[in-house]
Amino acid sequence: MRDEYAQFERPRRRTRPRTKQRPDYSDAPVATVTTVDRGRYTLESDDGTVVMAMKSRPLGRQGVVVGDRVRVVGDLSGREGTLARIVEVLDRRTVLRRTADDDDPIERVVVANADQLVIVTALADPPPRPALIDRCLVAAYDAGMDPAVCLTKADLAPADEMLARLAPLGVNVVTTSRGADLAPVRELLRNRTSVLIGHSGVGKSTLVNALIPDAARATGDVSEVTGRGRHTSTSAQMLTLPFGGRIIDTPGFRSFGLAHVDPDRILSAFADLAEAARDCPRGCTHVTEEPECALDGEGIDPARVASFRRIMASRSLVDEY
Numbered sequence: 001m002r003d004e005y006a007q008f009e010r011p012r013r014r015t016r017p018r019t020k021q022r023p024d025y026s027d028a029p030v031a032t033v034t035t036v037d038r039g040r041y042t043l044e045s046d047d048g049t050v051v052m053a054m055k056s057r058p059l060g061r062q063g064v065v066v067g068d069r070v071r072v073v074g075d076l077s078g079r080e081g082t083l084a085r086i087v088e089v090l091d092r093r094t095v096l097r098r099t100a101d102d103d104d105p106i107e108r109v110v111v112a113n114a115d116q117l118v119i120v121t122a123l124a125d126p127p128p129r130p131a132l133i134d135r136c137l138v139a140a141y142d143a144g145m146d147p148a149v150c151l152t153k154a155d156l157a158p159a160d161e162m163l164a165r166l167a168p169l170g171v172n173v174v175t176t177s178r179g180a181d182l183a184p185v186r187e188l189l190r191n192r193t194s195v196l197i198g199h200s201g202v203g204k205s206t207l208v209n210a211l212i213p214d215a216a217r218a219t220g221d222v223s224e225v226t227g228r229g230r231h232t233s234t235s236a237q238m239l240t241l242p243f244g245g246r247i248i249d250t251p252g253f254r255s256f257g258l259a260h261v262d263p264d265r266i267l268s269a270f271a272d273l274a275e276a277a278r279d280c281p282r283g284c285t286h287v288t289e290e291p292e293c294a295l296d297g298e299g300i301d302p303a304r305v306a307s308f309r310r311i312m313a314s315r316s317l318v319d320e321y
Contacts, residue, residue, distance in 0.1 A: 022058070025087045028071040032113075034238040036066060041086060043072060044238075051076050053084040064089055066236040066248055067112040067193070096143045096195060098258075111195050111236060111248050117145045118188070118247075120198035120207065123175075124157035129199070130165060134314035135258060136197055137171070141269035142261045145195070148172040148188055152203040154180075168307040176203075182210060191244040208249050212239055258314075266312060273308055276300055287312065 031043035031051060041064060043051045053072055055064055064070065064086060074084035092112040117140035121128050133149065140147035149166060151159050155177035166173055174184040185207070188194075196204050208215050236250045267274050267286065277286060279294035286293055288309055295305045 023087075025071045025073065028073050028087060029076060030069055030090070031072050032238070033064060033066050033068045033070060035235060036064065037235060043070065043084070043086075045072075045076060049076065049078045051078050051084050052082065053086050056085045056087045059086065059089070062089060063109055065109050065112050066238050067114055068092065069113060094144045096139060096145065098139060110197075110250065113193065114143075114145055114195045114248060115192045116148055116189075116194040117143070118148045118150050118194050118196050120150045120152060120196055120202050120204045121162070122153045122156075122202040123151055123159055123162065124153055126199070126201050127157075128162055130162075131314055132199065133166075134311040137169070137311050138258055138261055138266055138314060141266045142258075146172075148174070148194075150185060150188075150196075150207070151175045152207065153177060165307075168301065168303040169311075170304075176207065182207075185211065186241075186243050189241060189245050189247060193238075193246045193248070195248045195250060197250050204249060208239065208247065211241060211247070215239055263312060267308075270304075270308055273300070273305065 029045060031045040031053075033041055034044050034050075035042040039054060041053045041055070043053050045051060051072065053070075053074075055062075069090040070086045071088040071090070072084045073087050075082040076084055094114055095112055096110040096114060096117065098108055098110055117136065119133055119136045119140075121133055128151075137147050149162075149171055151162055151173065152175075154175045159175050163173060172188060174188050176182065176185060189211070196208070198204050236248055238246055238248045240246050263285070267277060273295060276294050276297065277284070279297070280286065280290075281292050284290050284293050286295055286309065295308075
């Protein structure tokens with residue numbers, strides 16, 4: 001019997017079955033992400049062409065950050081008004097991460113594929129914040145990046161105390177002051193991809209403009225009310241250094257959480273201490289209260305152990321920008 005309601009039913013969709021085969025982009029050109037701005041990506045191809053791109057739909061929610069190496073298809077001419085598509089994100093060599101705070105399980109990737117994390121800290125106006133330096137050092141060790149510290153405004157305050165604090169860690173440290181020769185900073189950055197990080201007002205953008213005269217990064221003053229700098233950089237940007245290498249200038253973060261950090265990764269960055277820690281009892285946390293920690297044994301520099309324990313302790317000390 002014919003269904004008298006059949007004429008009112010929605011017709012069946014006649015579509016081809018979805019294939020599991022995906023396009024092969026292994027031969028697609030590779031470029032580096034230099035800026036990210038509201039879903040639009042500025043890329044620099046290996047021949048130096050600057051290309052605007054968007055993320056292809058198959059990438060879904062996969063993040064693309066400054067420093068990523070990506071495969072691109074479409075219009076790669078770089079002409080105004082053209083738009084290419086990012087179709088693949090290549091494996092990252094290093095990943096700098098942070099969380100909003102130490103209880104936040106969600107990691108945020110800051111930049112990818114950088115070699116060096118340069119922590120920029122003013123010696124005065126605003127005053128240095130040692131706990132924040134320690135937290136950034138932890139992030140660098142966890143990311144597999146070489147840490148360094150740039151102390152600015154040395155004309156306003158002496159650097160002796162900060163230099164003494166950092167000496168046991170074996171971290172590269174350079175100091176700058178207004179009008180001083182930047183040769184030590186150039187040597188630190190030469191032929192490397194470095195991330196500059198620090199809270200607002202410490203002189204990051206001023207330093208970038210001095211190293212790259214046409215960078216035109218915005219600069220700001222320190223608030224007389226709060227003693228903190230006003231945010232000037234609003235997004236991370238990768239810039240090419242005229243003397244070789246690249247720097248990534250980052251905006252000041254309101255917090256730099258370390259919930260994602262594995263303590264063993266921090267220890268592995270200290271080869272001498274990691275070797276000694278092999279004799280620690282199972283479950284040793286290497287803190288001062290551990291009664292049988294091998295780091296308290298003979299032949300180990302106590303100042304270096306104390307510095308290591310200090311940055312380990314910084315993982316639980318929230319320090320806002």
